[in-house]
Amino acid sequence: MPLLLQATAAFGLEAVVGRELTALGLPPTETEDGRVRFEGEPVDLVRANLWLRAADRVQVVAEEFDCTDFDQFFEVVGAIDWTRWIPYDAAFPITARSVRSALGHVPTLQSMAKKAIAEALCEARGDAPGSPVPEVGPPVPIEVNVRKDHVSLLLDTTGPGLHKRGYRDLSGPAPMKETLAAGIVLLSVWDRERPLLDPCCGTGTLPIEAALIGRNMAPGLQREFVAEGWPLAPPDLWAEQRAAATEAALPPLDSPLQGGDLDRNAVSAARHHAERAGVGDDIHFQQRPIAEAGSKGSHGVLLANPPYGERLGDADTVHQDLAALFNRLEDWSAAVLTPHPAFATMVGRKANRRRKLYNGTLACTLHQYLGPKPPSLTGSPV
Ligand SMILES: C[S@@+](CC[C@H](N)C(=O)[O-])C[C@H]1O[C@@H](n2cnc3c(N)ncnc32)[C@H](O)[C@@H]1O
Missing domain, CATH: 3.30.2130.30 (VC0802-like)
Incomplete structure (x- = not known):
């Protein structure tokens, strides 16, 4: 049964x-x-x-x-x-x-x-x-x-929550749970053929989870689970499935994803976590403000979890910089998680979809904007 x-x-x-x-x-x-x-x-x-x-x-x-x-x-x-x-x-x-x-x-x-x-x-x-x-x-x-x-x-059957992948050992100003970051990537239109930019990446959770998805790497490969000691799911079952998951991993991404942050310590934590997650070569991290961020890639996806609240600085300016960045990236799509009530107005166009999600206990909106499909998906001219 x-x-x-x-x-x-x-x-x-x-x-x-x-x-x-x-x-x-x-x-x-x-x-x-x-x-x-x-x-x-x-x-x-x-x-x-x-x-x-x-x-x-x-x-x-x-x-x-x-x-x-x-x-x-x-x-x-x-x-x-x-x-x-x-x-x-x-x-x-x-x-x-x-x-x-x-x-x-x-x-x-x-x-x-x-x-x-x-x-x-x-x-x-x-x-x-x-x-x-x-x-x-x-x-x-x-x-x-x-x-x-x-x-x-x-x-x-899990033990410590599934967000504990095993790669995070440093903290940042307001890290997001790995499960939420993965959920945002999966809700977005990103796939491994498209550029990705998180201009306020903190400890790197969004780009790291995206790289794991892009490389089909199982998020639980680096950790243990409480049911591993149970007769119901004996050790050889876990060993067999771990081997299958290791086999299933795809080669590195063709072009690295991008992560940026103002904070030097956050950037070095992000690099460190990406290395530990096995996707160090799949993401390029850089210390720079959102106002100076950009990308030469087309049809990419902007993902962001900007700072909000007194502890994290002037939220209005950061959100304005983020809205301006998105508007510079002409054919890009975006998924931005924020509780800021004025973000939609700052972007100046209607989101294709808005979803309520919680970042910890903070109720936020995921603003999703759909850019044009890449030529490979719409049929490119010969
Ligand atoms: C909510 S945290 C992001 C957390 C991240 N998602 C994680 O999981 O670690 C917001 C980040 O924005 C960064 N930040 C604040 N102002 C910025 C700016 N003007 N340009 C770039 N990054 C900025 C902060 O240093 C912080 O790391």
């Missing part, structure tokens, strides 16, 4: 994750705010962890039921065959969240689930009720998620 799996994602990125899953041959069966469900075999949870770029984590949906009463919750959780998921000696840390539900007290959800699962594991082993479970083996983290009186018991 296939597993029911779900990829969680930041609000606004669900459709991107759905498209990524479809490309992996795992079409979504259900999409809701913050999560996309799909079915698959254990190998598919391995592939989803290694390849999904815009998702936060991959979970197994172990069980689901409607419930409004704690006694009933304890009974149903205790009646589940947990030996299918949790080896007897595994640690099973439990987190819980509850939204608009009668089972609203999160600590009670946690402690009841813990007790019910421990008792079920003991009973399955024939131990006396109330015997302690050792919890010394590789962890199987469990999330009790209650939404509108519907309980989902979720096993986290």
Whole structure:
């Protein structure tokens, strides 16, 4: 029987994750705010962890039921065959969240689930009720998620969030999550044949994620996942899929992408991260202000996450410089993520699409402008 799996994602990125899953041959069966469900075999949870770029984590949906009463919750959780998921000696840390539900007290959800699962594991082993479970083996983290009186018991297969690719070890003024950066690249019209410029790239997240996409490099190749210790997805499955992902990487990009920033430290952090991500030769980073940025390339894509707020300087000037840069790049497309209310007016033309996305907790708009298609896509004159 296939597993029911779900990829969680930041609000606004669900459709991107759905498209990524479809490309992996795992079409979504259900999409809701913050999560996309799909079915698959254990190998598919391995592939989803290694390849999904815009998702936060991959979970197994172990069980689901409607419930409004704690006694009933304890009974149903205790009646589940947990030996299918949790080896007897595994640690099973439990987190819980509850939204608009009668089972609203999160600590009670946690402690009841813990007790019910421990008792079920003991009973399955024939131990006396109330015997302690050792919890010394590789962890199987469990999330009790209650939404509108519907309980989902979720096993986290990822561990630290998927944004932790393994290449970032330096911080910058306001780095963006790798999953959000990848989502923006995937929402844009950029592909590996087109130039790309991020004129305020900070620690390099947008161009690095673009280069990884352009080279078909799996974002999870450099890290480990919590499910690597599980009998459900044994080590040879991970090794096999890692080898396949390494094989799938494309050669370096024909022309390097461009990243720029005013801040010298940010530029050197960006170079350092690109090297660590394995795309050091695919991006040219330069210390320069937006006002001096430009490109000789045509039909490129401008991506930017300009500074906003007092901490990051004079946001108006930066946004004006960015709007002017985009207007200089005549046949380019753009995707700019900002909460600045006047950016659209500064550009002076209507965006083709505006999407609400969150950068951390900051509500932003992704302004998307579509330039003309490159001649290779429209049919070039002979
Ligand atoms: C929100 S941060 C970008 C973060 C980046 N996306 C990352 O993931 O690290 C904005 C960046 O704009 C840079 N910046 C501010 N004013 C600038 C200007 N006039 N020209 C170029 N870069 C500028 C800051 O140094 C900062 O690194």
